[in-house]
Amino acid sequence: MDLEKTLRALREKEEKTMAQLKDFQCATVERIDKLFRNGQNRILVADEVGLGKTLIARGAIAKTAIIHYEKNNDIFKIVYICSNQVIARQNIRKLDVFNTSNESHENSSDTRLSMQHLKIAQQEDHAQEHNSYAQLIPLTPSTSFSMTNGRGTKEERALMYAILKRIPVLDSYKEKISQFLSQDVNGWQGCVEKYDERVTKLYNKGIGYPDSVIKKIEESHSKKIDVLINHVEKSDNGVSDSDVLQQLRQMFAEISMKQLQPDLVIMDEFQRFRNLINTEPQKTELNMLANKFFDPDNFGTVGFKVLLLSATPYKLYSTMDEIADGNTPDEYYKEFLQVVYFLMNNNTVKKDNFSKVWSDYSDALREVNQDNVTVLDLKKGHVPHASLKNSPKTGKTPSIRFWEA
Numbered sequence: 001m002d003l004e005k006t007l008r009a010l011r012e013k014e015e016k017t018m019a020q021l022k023d024f025q026c027a028t029v030e031r032i033d034k035l036f037r038n039g040q041n042r043i044l045v046a047d048e049v050g051l052g053k054t055l056i057a058r059g060a061i062a063k064t065a066i067i068h069y070e071k072n073n074d075i076f077k078i079v080y081i082c083s084n085q086v087i088a089r090q091n092i093r094k095l096d097v098f099n100t101s102n103e104s105h106e107n108s109s110d111t112r113l114s115m116q117h118l119k120i121a122q123q124e125d126h127a128q129e130h131n132s133y134a135q136l137i138p139l140t141p142s143t144s145f146s147m148t149n150g151r152g153t154k155e156e157r158a159l160m161y162a163i164l165k166r167i168p169v170l171d172s173y174k175e176k177i178s179q180f181l182s183q184d185v186n187g188w189q190g191c192v193e194k195y196d197e198r199v200t201k202l203y204n205k206g207i208g209y210p211d212s213v214i215k216k217i218e219e220s221h222s223k224k225i226d227v228l229i230n231h232v233e234k235s236d237n238g239v240s241d242s243d244v245l246q247q248l249r250q251m252f253a254e255i256s257m258k259q260l261q262p263d264l265v266i267m268d269e270f271q272r273f274r275n276l277i278n279t280e281p282q283k284t285e286l287n288m289l290a291n292k293f294f295d296p297d298n299f300g301t302v303g304f305k306v307l308l309l310s311a312t313p314y315k316l317y318s319t320m321d322e323i324a325d326g327n328t329p330d331e332y333y334k335e336f337l338q339v340v341y342f343l344m345n346n347n348t349v350k351k352d353n354f355s356k357v358w359s360d361y362s363d364a365l366r367e368v369n370q371d372n373v374t375v376l377d378l379k380k381g382h383v384p385h386a387s388l389k390n391s392p393k394t395g396k397t398p399s400i401r402f403w404e405a
Helices: 003-019 021-037 053-071 085-095 115-131 154-164 170-180 188-204 209-222 223-231 240-258 268-275 283-291 320-325 331-343 350-367 374-380
Strands: 042-045 074-080 134-139 265-267 305-309 403-405
Touching: 003 053, 021 042, 021 053, 021 331, 053 074, 053 305, 074 085, 074 154, 074 268, 085 134, 085 265, 115 188, 115 209, 115 240, 154 170, 154 188, 154 209, 154 240, 154 320, 170 188, 170 223, 170 240, 209 223, 209 240, 223 240, 265 268, 268 305, 268 331, 283 350, 331 374
Parallel strands: 042 305, 074 134, 074 265, 265 305
Antiparallel strands: 042 403
16 A cells, blocks of 8 residues: 555545544544543543534544554544444544445344354455455444343354364264254244354455454464364263354454454443443443453554543532432442543553542632632643633533543
């Protein structure tokens, strides 16, 4: 790829994209660009409802692609996380600055994280054929990260089989594995043929798929393959069908995360799935996957960029009824800290510094009187990187326009 030619094309695309935005949206995008360039990798835009946060994200994609190609010559990878598939299909068109659309965007049945290795390979193939500059992968937490249904979907298992049957050590077990993965559902054979055709098509193009997936299984997940062999051989190992299927789904989910290697993650209305930003250790499958997803070490990078979008990033207060109930009187405060700590990438030094400054500010609030707010102003000045700005559209001060942790 000619890097200078690529950058010229990206700047032309960025100019066209920015020209479609209103002034206050452009100002927000410019601020995001400046923060990303200065090393701030996690940013929250908390504009009010109706101010076009999705369009701001579109502008941020155009700007951040330039940042990426100024330092790299590989394809720019964007992951878009939203609450459901309807919103994903609707907004993916708005966010598709570089015309990455292909058949992978139209397959709503394979949005699960365990299936993303196929979608990524399809987009890489599409990018090579059409000289695209980016990949755009939509994920929805309720289907992508959730592993609570141990058996998974028919499509999920069919894609598993299309990969597993190509592993040499499983060659003599293919029929038994197919029978096991079918779970006796209707239409199994047709589903298997559909996914096998998609995998074969990519294999024949010589892009390294599914060989790259098989290699990771052989190198890092051999024990799970042994469990599968023992199970289909009816060995009395005390492991249920659901347990084995869940292990396989977890394996393919982790492989997909390795394949994703995002450069930019956009989380739209993330308060609807705030468990994904929970920095506390969790034992649920969703949180374990989410923690790995946001762990830079999982991708072998110093950290990808994250853009959070929400008009209500945390609960602003507890009602009198909630306080009287006594169950979660300070839940709003916990949510606030959860967002702040995520933006800080759970950096211990930053967290400790913020806690001290916030505690001092809280003490000053209790001591303030109407005639003397000097101490309060001084304390407020020490709250790190919290930038409250007037909205260019309304002239009012939103809760948080940018939070630069």
